[in-house]
Amino acid sequence: MKNITTPIIPVQAQFAYTNQHQSLDYRAICLFAATGFFWDTDTYWCNKKVLCPATSNEVDEQQKLVSSYSYFDWHYSPKKNYSFQEALNDFTELFEQIIDEQIGDEQAILPISGGLDSRTQAVALKQLGKKVTSYSYSFSGGYSESGIAQKIAKACEFEFQEFLIPKGYLWNVIEDLAEINQCASEFTHPRQMAVLPEFQQMKGTFSLGHWGDVLFDKGAPEGYTEKDLIALVKKKVIKKGGLELGKSLWRDWQLEGDFENYLEERIEALLSQINIKNHVGAKMRAFKSLYWAPRWTSTNLSVFAHAHPITLPYYDHRMCKFICSLPEEYLADRKLQIAYIQKRNPEVAKIIWEDQRPFNLNNYQYNKMPYNFPFKVGRKLQAGINKIQQKKFIQRNWELQFLGKENEQQLESYLFDEKFNDFISREIVEKFYKKFQREDAVYYSHPVSMLLTLSVWNKKFN
Known part of the structure; x- marks a missing residue:
């Protein structure tokens, strides 16, 4: 045994x-x-x-x-008479202790985005005096996420490197990626695969910020009740075009019953196993942490681990237990992370928060009319200029991998492979591929990506 x-x-x-x-x-x-x-x-x-x-x-x-x-059940047991300042002090001590233990004397390799999770880590690593190599990546022809990241790195005095995710990189690495993640996730999300050789040339241990945005925010919108949870889970987890694809496969394989009913029954069964009766937000957070984090978020961590050891401060068991003791109001709207950054590194707090552009952590409350009116006007004007100049603004990885003649040839070689069409009928593949090409590429990009993933899996593992 x-x-x-x-x-x-x-x-x-x-x-x-x-x-x-x-x-x-x-x-x-x-x-x-x-x-x-x-x-x-x-x-x-x-x-x-x-x-x-x-x-x-x-x-x-x-x-x-x-x-x-x-040996552990997610719960909601907020401490009584527990002030926000006490929670902030406890978070500060715990977060820095976890990062200190995880990195030790190693060089930290820190991916930085324009959000809060990696920014919080950057502040902690700076506070602890760790040696840090930082980086960020942007899409070729897209918004420069690296611009914000570079400012954070400069404020913390970290080495910084910018990577540009190139068009069509997927086809050179797709077989390797299938081996790394075993086709347990679609292929257009782990853009880190595009720069894996560069990762391998670095030295140190990754400090990754995954799952901080789930733990340190409200678990469910205001007003939701237990009766609303199944609908909320469906809304959160089903991708655009995903329900339609699931139904089509279910019918084609002549499975008993109805796919959507089966989906709802699975959600209800999994929710019933979470023994949280007194808080919808905490129950939703627990659901995500039990079923989404391990099977979605963790799957492509294997790409990082292929280059160097990985550490995840938000995954730490002490952090999970700490979250269960916090009042929801302290977690909502990223309050603890924001307060931590403001306390430990005011300069980093002044840098633009990508989700609240053009505002930062000190004034994001003004991201509403009329305060954000000039920024919105400027963005619309730039969009108009881009349209006139026929300049396409890349926002998603699949746009770099699926669009254009060369990409189409590579994609079609997998989608219309004879062996794959014995597994999933050519009729289904053609239906979704045509909808992607002719109706709504954004909506049907997920089904196409899933069909590509299933084709590679069928080729290598079936």
Whole structure:
């Protein structure tokens, strides 16, 4: 017998097997197609399951699961008579302790965006006096996210490197990416794959900011009740065009029942396992951390890990437990992270917050009419100029990988592969590809990306 203990938020999936025959789990694949990640313990196969987060598991010599029990349950137990200042002090001490332990004497490799998670890490690394190499990337022909990142790096006196994600990079690395993430996520999201050789030339340990935006914000909009949770989960997890693709595959594979009913039943069953009765936001945060973080966010961390060791301060078990003790009002609207940055590094707080452009952490409350009117007018004018000049503004990775003649040839070689069309009918592939080309590329980019992922998986692993 072997014991396998999984973290509260696993970085890497660990598997066990059942007594079922090895056969495709078509229902799981339909959910995967609709949302972009596998749910709960699902994989492509009926007999292969992922071990649940925060569990202690016994497996036998054949890697079959013998027993499993949970050692941590997400909960909402806010401390009484606990001031915001006390929470800020506790967060400051815990966050810096975690980062200090994770990085140690290593050089930290820090990806910086225009948001708050990596900015909070930058401030902590600066405060702790760590050696830091930082970087950011932007899309070729897109908004310069690196502009904000470079200012943060300069304020913290970090080395900084800007990467430009080139057009069509995916086709040179798609086979390698399939090996790295085992086709458990669609291929257009891990843009870090474009600069993996550059990562490998760096020295140090990654400090990654994943999941901070979920833990340190409100879990659900105001006014939501338990009855609204299924609809809220559907709204959050189903990608554009995903429900339509899931339904099409379900019908084509002649599965029993209705796909959308099955989806709602799965959501209801998973929500019922979360023993939080007194707070909708906390329950939603727990749902995401149990089922979304390990199966979506963690999947492509393997790309970073392919270059260097990775650390994730927001994944730390102490941070998860700390979150359960905080009043929701302290988490909502990123209050704790903002207050931490303002306290530890006022210069970084003055730098533009990408989500609240052109405002920063000190004045983002003014991102409303009439204060943001000049910025909105300027943005519309620039959009008009771009249209006149026929300049396309790249905002999404799939635009660099799917659009243009060369990209189309590469994409079609996978979508219309004969072996793949035995697995998923050519009729379905043609339907969604034509809708992507002729109707709404933004809406149907997810179905096309999922079909590409399933084609590569079918080629390599089926």
